[in-house]
Amino acid sequence: MTEIAILVDDVSKCFPKRRSFASLMTSRALTQTSEGEGKWALRNISLEIPSGSSVGIIGLNGSGKSTLLEIIAGTLLPTSGSVHRQGRVAALLELSSGFNPDRTGTENVLLNGMVAGFARSEVEQRFDEIARFADIGQVLDHPVKTYSSGMLARLAFALHTVFTPDILIIDEILSVGDYFFQQKCYRRLAEMREAGVTQLFVSHDLALVRDLCDQTAYLRGGCLAYWGSSSAAIHRMMTDGPLCDPQAWPAHKGELPRESQISFADAVWQPRDGQESRLVGVRICREDGESTLIHTLGSHITIEVWFLTSPQDRDLIIGLAIKNRFDQTVTSINSSMLGCHGISHTGTALRCFEFELDLCLEGGEYSLRLGLNRPPESDETHYQSLDSTDWFGPITVNWDYQNDLAPFFGMFGLPMSGKLRSEHLLTTLASEGQV
Amino acid sequence: MISCTWRHYELILEMVRHDFTQRYRGSYGGILWSFANPVAMLAVFTLAFGGLFSKGAYESEGGVIYYALNVFPGLLLFQALAEVINKAPTLITGNPAYVKKIVFPLEALPITAVLVALSHLFIGLMVWGVIYGLFFNQVPYGAMYLPLLLLIFAPALLFFGLLFSALGVFIRDLNHIVVPFGQALLFLSPVFYRTENIPLKWQLLLNFNPLTIIVEQIRVVVAQGQISDWVGLILYFLTASFFCAMAWRVFQWCRGRFADLV
Numbered sequence: 009m010t011e012i013a014i015l016v017d018d019v020s021k022c023f024p025k026r027r028s029f030a031s032l033m034t035s036r037a038l039t040q041t042s043e044g045e046g047k048w049a050l051r052n053i054s055l056e057i058p059s060g061s062s063v064g065i066i067g068l069n070g071s072g073k074s075t076l077l078e079i080i081a082g083t084l085l086p087t088s089g090s091v092h093r094q095g096r097v098a099a100l101l102e103l104s105s106g107f108n109p110d111r112t113g114t115e116n117v118l119l120n121g122m123v124a125g126f127a128r129s130e131v132e133q134r135f136d137e138i139a140r141f142a143d144i145g146q147v148l149d150h151p152v153k154t155y156s157s158g159m160l161a162r163l164a165f166a167l168h169t170v171f172t173p174d175i176l177i178i179d180e181i182l183s184v185g186d187y188f189f190q191q192k193c194y195r196r197l198a199e200m201r202e203a204g205v206t207q208l209f210v211s212h213d214l215a216l217v218r219d220l221c222d223q224t225a226y227l228r229g230g231c232l233a234y235w236g237s238s239s240a241a242i243h244r245m246m247t248d249g250p251l252c253d254p255q256a257w258p259a260h261k262g263e264l265p266r267e268s269q270i271s272f273a274d275a276v277w278q279p280r281d282g283q284e285s286r287l288v289g290v291r292i293c294r295e296d297g298e299s300t301l302i303h304t305l306g307s308h309i310t311i312e313v314w315f316l317t318s319p320q321d322r323d324l325i326i327g328l329a330i331k332n333r334f335d336q337t338v339t340s341i342n343s344s345m346l347g348c349h350g351i352s353h354t355g356t357a358l359r360c361f362e363f364e365l366d367l368c369l370e371g372g373e374y375s376l377r378l379g380l381n382r383p384p385e386s387d388e389t390h391y392q393s394l395d396s397t398d399w400f401g402p403i404t405v406n407w408d409y410q411n412d413l414a415p416f417f418g419m420f421g422l423p424m425s426g427k428l429r430s431e432h433l434l435t436t437l438a439s440e441g442q443v
Numbered sequence: 444m445i446s447c448t449w450r451h452y453e454l455i456l457e458m459v460r461h462d463f464t465q466r467y468r469g470s471y472g473g474i475l476w477s478f479a480n481p482v483a484m485l486a487v488f489t490l491a492f493g494g495l496f497s498k499g500a501y502e503s504e505g506g507v508i509y510y511a512l513n514v515f516p517g518l519l520l521f522q523a524l525a526e527v528i529n530k531a532p533t534l535i536t537g538n539p540a541y542v543k544k545i546v547f548p549l550e551a552l553p554i555t556a557v558l559v560a561l562s563h564l565f566i567g568l569m570v571w572g573v574i575y576g577l578f579f580n581q582v583p584y585g586a587m588y589l590p591l592l593l594l595i596f597a598p599a600l601l602f603f604g605l606l607f608s609a610l611g612v613f614i615r616d617l618n619h620i621v622v623p624f625g626q627a628l629l630f631l632s633p634v635f636y637r638t639e640n641i642p643l644k645w646q647l648l649l650n651f652n653p654l655t656i657i658v659e660q661i662r663v664v665v666a667q668g669q670i671s672d673w674v675g676l677i678l679y680f681l682t683a684s685f686f687c688a689m690a691w692r693v694f695q696w697c698r699g700r701f702a703d704l705v
Contacts, residue, residue: 023703078702082546085699099545106545110465119461122454123547 011094013059013175013206014080019089021050021075049075050086050230057223059094062207064221064238066214066245072230073210074179077101080208081177095174095206098124100164100181107160109153113144116152117167126171134170141192142166157184169196176200177208194220214242285321286395287380288358289314292403303367305407306415311363313378315395322352325391326361327379331399333372338420342381342391367405368421371414375401444691451548458555459562481567485515485574508578515571516665517634517658520596523564524654525625528603530556532611532618535701542705549698550691553604560600561593568593575665585664592657592664595676598683599653605690609697612704633658653683 024046050072057063065073078084080091081099106123107116117138121131139148142162147155155163161184168176182193197220201207211217217224217238224241226234234244291299291312303309313326327342343351343361351361379396407414415421448455467473489511534552541547572586611617632654638646649655656672656679663671670676 078543083543084702097546101544102540106540106547108540110468111461115461119454119457120545122451122457123545128453128457 011059012056012092013061013094014055014057014208015092016053016055016057016076016080017090017092019050019053019076019079019086019091020048021072021079021084022046022048022087048230050079050227052089053227053232054089055225055232055235057206057208059206060201060204061223062201062209062221064217064224064241065208065210065227066212066217066224066241067227067233068245071227073227074101076225076227077177077179077208077210093175096125097175097177098168098171098173099177099179100168101177101179102181107152107164110151112151113142113148113155113163117148117163120167121171124171138163138166138170141170141196143189158186158189161185162189165193165196169200172200172203172205175206175208179210180212183211183213214245218242285316285318285324285380287313287315287378287397290376290378290397290400292376301402302404302406305367305369305371305405306421307367309365309367311365311376311378313361313363315359315361315380317352317357317359319355321382321394322350323383324351324394325381325383326351326363327381327391327396328363329377329379330369330403331375331377332369332419333374333402338369338374342379344383368416368423369405370417370419371405371407371409373402373404375399376403444688447548447550448554451551454548455551455555455558458551459558462555462559463562477563477566478570481515481519481570482574484518485511485571488514488518512571512575512578513662513665514635516568516661517632517654519564519567519571520654520658520661521625521629521632521634522567523560523596524600524603524628526560526563527553527556527600528607528621528625529618531604531607532615532621534604534608535612536615536705539705542701549701550605550694553601553608553694556608557597557600557604561597565590565593585666585668588664588670589661592661592670592676595680595683596657598680598687602683602687602690605687605694609690609694612697612701628652628654 053072053076055063065076067073075084077099078101079086080093081097081101082091082093083099083101106120108119111119114135117135118128118131121134122128142148142159142165144155144159144162147159148163152160152163161181164181165185176197182190185193197207207220209217209221221238223236224234224238225232226241226245228245234241289312291314292301292303293299293310293312294303295308295310311328313328315324315326317324325342325344327340329340330338332338341363346363348361351359377397377399379391380394381391382394384390384392463474463477467476470476472479489508492511492514531553534556535542535549538552541549541552568586568589572589607617607621631649632652633649634654638649638655638659641649656675660670660672660676663669
């Protein structure tokens with residue numbers, strides 16, 4: 009039977025709202041957070057992480073990954089539920105985690121070693137080893153605030169891995185290291201895995217998660233959406249439905265949404281507040297209406313853009329841009345170009361614009377950006393942007409080039425038609441033969 | 444509480460040491476300022492009480508220098524207390540990395556603040572002892588009792604350090620309150636006057652001031668070479684230790700919520 013290194017038992021975390029002194033006096037703020045107030049970052053997470061395994065945690069920004077790591081590391085206490093850890097935990101939660109910017113690298117190493125529970129003499133003994141691994145030379149004698157992010161990562165990683173912990177927690181910090189340092193780190197991580205160190209990663213580098221982790225937890229909106237094999241978790245994350253689910257809004261039942269009723273829990277961009285017109289959600293649907301980020305080359309898709317109009321903004325224009333993975337704009341088009349002029353409304357309304365297209369793009373990953381614009385004033389040439397999303401994605405276009413004949417090769421399938429026209433036969437071998 | 448402090452004593456010592464080097468880093472005087480500051484302060488007080496204010500009250504007792512030297516230990520004591528209570532409310536909130544990013548023994552922060560304050564107090568008293576000796580051509584033998592008095596004073600300091608640093612996280616207004624609070628403690632203690640010289644009802648109030656008995660006993664120790672109120676001091680020490688233990692409880696109880704609020 010394998011031993012459990014970390015047991016996360018039904019953990020929820022709510023960040024209370026900051027309160028004024030007056031409300032602090034009148035409420036139970038000091039004792040317990042009342043539910044319904046504040047923001048729930050995690051809900052009912054339960055995980056059993058076996059000793060010696062490597063575990064990844066993935067999810068979109070704001071899905072609660074870092075909060076979960078902080079709770080596992082013990083710097084945050086869960087609002088409810090509990091965490092049990094077996095052995096000494098070393099956590100690299102943030103680049104400069106625990107470093108005092110005014111102290112030199114050497115002093116920080118000493119101090120952090122002592123914080124981790126080692127005697128001064130032990131830290132001094134291992135100091136050369138740490139310095140050698142970090143390999144940042146004379147800089148060690150300068151204050152940490154003068155370090156580059158790469159140097160910080162090197163020092164932090166060296167410090168936390170030289171004293172082999174029982175559990176190592178890493179929150180996306182290796183990505184700032186250069187190629188050779190990353191190699192060195194992965195070699196060290198592999199050594200530690202051999203030695204039976206339980207490892208926990210948060211990363212947006214899905215390939216890394218797939219390669220390093222035995223098991224992966226996929227968080228979505230603070231809930232554990234999937235817990236199991238890494239590739240399955242990644243697949244779940246990539247295929248998971250709408251970025252922001254308009255179905256959940258009461259608007260669909262014929263009434264206007266109120267601010268508080270719209271949930272942005274898993275949106276990839278944060279909509280701005282205020283009265284002006286703005287985007288509220290995006291869905292990308294297959295022909296059968298299912299919302300997904302993975303599509304087949306050549307399939308007919310619909311991009312739904314949900315937006316709020318306000319009376320003062322007339323003639324709204326919805327823009328769409330697609331980039332490929334080399335950051336080249338594949339296409340950029342808007343509703344006006346598509347012949348849909350003057351989207352406006354006399355009141356505040358939730359509306360949806362649909363882009364329909366045949367996905368004639370080379371197989372691969374694409375990112376999307378949608379914008380809400382006003383037409384240019386008479387003396388200007390550019391659209392005025394009212395709101396826009398970040399570049400989000402990836403939208404995956406699938407094609408099995410090995411086994412199926414693609415409808416086209418190259419970057420796009422340009423709208424093209426072909427037909428056979430003339431029938432002026434020069435030689436009529438066949439007919440001659442027949443005659 | 445003691446075991447926890449002991450477990451991290453190396454860390455705490457390192458932090459105290461760093462506080463000293465950090466304070467004077469980049470200055471030409473360096474650590475000398477720790478000694479120069481009390482000297483300068485003493486000079487200013489001598490000037491203020493000797494040159495600017497009326498010389499009446501203490502003239503009979505040996506002159507301006509005598510008065511200044513008498514006031515000085517009390518003032519140093521107050522400075523130590525003020526340093527702790529002014530710094531405490533922002534100790535936790537000012538070190539978010541320690542709260543959120545690593546598992547740090549947070550109680551080391553107020554303990555460090557107290558030790559730093561006590562060290563400055565001790566240096567100040569040494570400077571004062573030397574100057575006293577130079578002016579009166581006699582070694583103040585009573586000064587031998589000073590370390591003991593500092594030890595008795597320590598739990599009171601720690602009480603304020605722990606309590607205010609924990610509460611400072613919840614009540615951000617605290618760091619605006621502590622300065623006038625400190626001033627009140629100063630003027631409600633017999634630093635500038637003697638307890639016997641003020642109305643009786645005020646004397647009672649004075650007894651609740653954590654500075655009072657220590658200030659008085661330092662004065663007695665200097666004048667008579669021995670401690671006059673052992674019972675008072677022991678009671679004071681026990682009470683302060685009790686409050687300090689309570690503050691420790693409060694601190695531990697609050698710390699789970701620090702990370703949410705910092």
